[in-house]
Amino acid sequence: MVAAQVWADIPGDAGEIRPPDVATRPVDLISELAKPWQAGGAIALYATADGEPRAGRLASPPRDADEELARREEHFALARKINLVTVPAVPGIALPLDQAQIDLLRRFALSDAGAVWFREVADDTLRLFNQGYLEYDEPSWRAAVAGGESLRLSALLTGRLSEAGLFSQEVALFRIFAFEGTGAMAAAASVRLGLRGFRCRFPLSDELVDPQAVLSHEFGHTRYGDPRSAGLSHGEALTVARYENPVRLRNGYPPRGVYYLRIDASSPTFSRDALLARALAWWHGRDDGQGAPPPHGLYCDCGESQPDPRECRFDQNVSNGSGCVPRWLAIEVRPPEP
Ligand SMILES: [Zn+2]
Numbered sequence: 001m002v003a004a005q006v007w008a009d010i011p012g013d014a015g016e017i018r019p020p021d022v023a024t025r026p027v028d029l030i031s032e033l034a035k036p037w038q039a040g041g042a043i044a045l046y047a048t049a050d051g052e053p054r055a056g057r058l059a060s061p062p063r064d065a066d067e068e069l070a071r072r073e074e075h076f077a078l079a080r081k082i083n084l085v086t087v088p089a090v091p092g093i094a095l096p097l098d099q100a101q102i103d104l105l106r107r108f109a110l111s112d113a114g115a116v117w118f119r120e121v122a123d124d125t126l127r128l129f130n131q132g133y134l135e136y137d138e139p140s141w142r143a144a145v146a147g148g149e150s151l152r153l154s155a156l157l158t159g160r161l162s163e164a165g166l167f168s169q170e171v172a173l174f175r176i177f178a179f180e181g182t183g184a185m186a187a188a189a190s191v192r193l194g195l196r197g198f199r200c201r202f203p204l205s206d207e208l209v210d211p212q213a214v215l216s217h218e219f220g221h222t223r224y225g226d227p228r229s230a231g232l233s234h235g236e237a238l239t240v241a242r243y244e245n246p247v248r249l250r251n252g253y254p255p256r257g258v259y260y261l262r263i264d265a266s267s268p269t270f271s272r273d274a275l276l277a278r279a280l281a282w283w284h285g286r287d288d289g290q291g292a293p294p295p296h297g298l299y300c301d302c303g304e305s306q307p308d309p310r311e312c313r314f315d316q317n318v319s320n321g322s323g324c325v326p327r328w329l330a331i332e333v334r335p336p337e338p
Pocket of ligand 1: 217221230231236239
């Protein structure tokens, strides 16, 4: 590939265009936030010898906060085109985001922590584009090349996969979409936001919810962070320490000290969570410790006459008439190892 000409969004000399960084994951958010800038190099388009468009990044750091902001805006514009579900797609699975959710995501993308995550999402887009998997507006590209005009990648992409992309096994688009419910969830290739919004306070701990910190937490469960951490007691506590508390501190919220893992009675994930398995074994009287309390707090729902969850007591279970059911496991959040 030959860099025939550069169309950068920034004036002056464009410098050298590099291909998108090879992903170094999981993202180390704490060290990223300690750096002066978070968005990475400006995205630049160039033409191959055949006249095909390719995308890379300029090595130079932004000159000032406005330039950094422009890079963050472009990353969000790319995400909006490629990753955000904004129209009904697959009914019942990926609901479209509403305007309040899109606004929240934009504010997050323009923040320091969000800039780190959306840079990672954009790098995926650059790689897919350079592989020919994303459809682009060919007349616009030819006009820009002929006229030597500046063109943003977010304006060049149509938002659809190319024919090659549609039939490729390599394309696993990261998606952000809505679900019927409260709060947020994540999987390796998606972040989902509840259409009923966020709670103001976390259950049990009563700590205030910072929606941006929750978004960073959820990104921590995706392929840009550690996808094996979701739903596991130690993984969740580590996610709070590495990805949620750094954002809370920046936004003026105290760090969370305890993570309460909600116990879903129908979920089969218990078997891969040693701590939760031990707590439930204790509750069911099968623990080696013969009635010794679990290593972290186990909280029970004890029926409608006692609406507040309370610490489970082994003797309640032995008597078997308490009506108490384990609902939450409390895990201490420790600062991450340096
Ligand atoms: Zn989580």
